[in-house]
Amino acid sequence: MLNFKLIEKSDINKFQKYYDNPEGISLTTNILSAYLWRNEYNIKFALYNNCLIKAYFNDDDSVWGYCLPHGEDIKPAVEEIIKDAHERGQKPFIVMLTDAQRVKLETLFPSEFNYEFSPENQEYVYLSEDLINLSGRKFHAKRNHISKFKNCYPDYRFEEITNSNKEDAYKVMLDWCAENEIDIEHYEEKNAIREALDNIEEFKMHGGIVYVKDKAVAMTLGCEISPIAFDICFEKALREYDGIYAVINNEFAKTLSSYKYINREEDMGIEGLKKSKLSYNPIILIARYNATLKNDGN
Known part of the structure; x- marks a missing residue:
């Protein structure tokens, strides 16, 4: 059975070599995101044959789903995933496959897996120049929202997050939770944001805060996926400030x-979030698939 363990802070740099991709734009190559969400999704890793295997676990320590291994020769590692699932009394379930990963798995194991599209996990990727310039008719509504906000709050300001103002970013998250009546004690994203802010320099994360007068009313925080792509990990804003x-x-x-x-991640099947992400006109939708083994006699 594979020796899975919860990812630790010291593993980030150790595992990064398996994820490095100078052309990467997908969350599949973002080890820091996996670390920050490790407790929410019970994310564990195992090393096998110089490959790194990521898996999502259920509360009873059964595996919800394995991810395609990262490494030079992944076929033996996939075979070990199948063996590991059988030893646990489960059926092999490989999840969160991009199109390229689906093709790779099918090439290594022709006609051995069934694939199912997972729409709630597709990623929304945008051209940074589009989100900066908001040019053309397709961004007309966004420009109007911004114009209305600036007219209502002409004294607003934007600051990048530093150690000197990171508590203001955290306060936005707390205010957002109160506004949305979220039980802060059992809200794991709170812990993820707290850890990200506490290690913002070590994790090489970047973020921003919008202030109205001296009140922080919005925050955002993310990290580099590759030299060509940035991941927006967190974004919170107070809805009383229209257009924020x-x-x-x-x-x-x-x-x-x-x-x-700029990767703004998935919509998690939330219709309002899906509508919002589509309204920014993504240039790429990274499809995700789940794979189940055909004729699994276990």
Whole structure:
């Protein structure tokens, strides 16, 4: 059986070599995101044959799903995944496959897996220049939202997150939870944001805060996926400030002009979130698939 363990802070740099991809734009190559969400999704890793295997576990320590291994020769590692699942009394279930990973798995194991599209896990990727400039008719509504906000709050300001103002970013998250009546004690994203802010320099994360007068009303925080793509990991804003999400999105995008792409992650099957992400006109939708083994006699 594979020796899976919860990813630790010291593993980030150790595992990064398996994820490095100078052309990467997908969350599949973001080890820091896996670390920050490790407790929410019970994310564990195992090393096998110089490959790194990521898996999502259920509360009873059964495996919800394995991810395609990262490494040079992944076929033996996939075979070990199948063996590991059988030893646990489960059916092999490989999840979160991109199109390229699906093709790779099918090439290594022709006609051995069934594939099912997972729409709630597809990733929304945008051209940074689109989110910065908001040019053309397709961004007309966004420009109007920003204009309305600026007219209502002409004294607003945007600041990048530093150690000196990171508590203001955390306060936005707390205010957002109160506004949405979220049980803060059992809200794992709170812990993820807290850890990200506490290690913002060590993790090489970047973020921003929008203030109205001296009140922080929006925050965003993310990290580099590759030299060409940036991941927006967290974004919170207070809805009483109409247009604030368009403002924080645009102001932070201006700081990311060195990246060609901005990944705003998945919609998790939430219709309102899906509508919002589509309204920014993604240039790429990274499809995700789940794979089940055909004729699994276990």
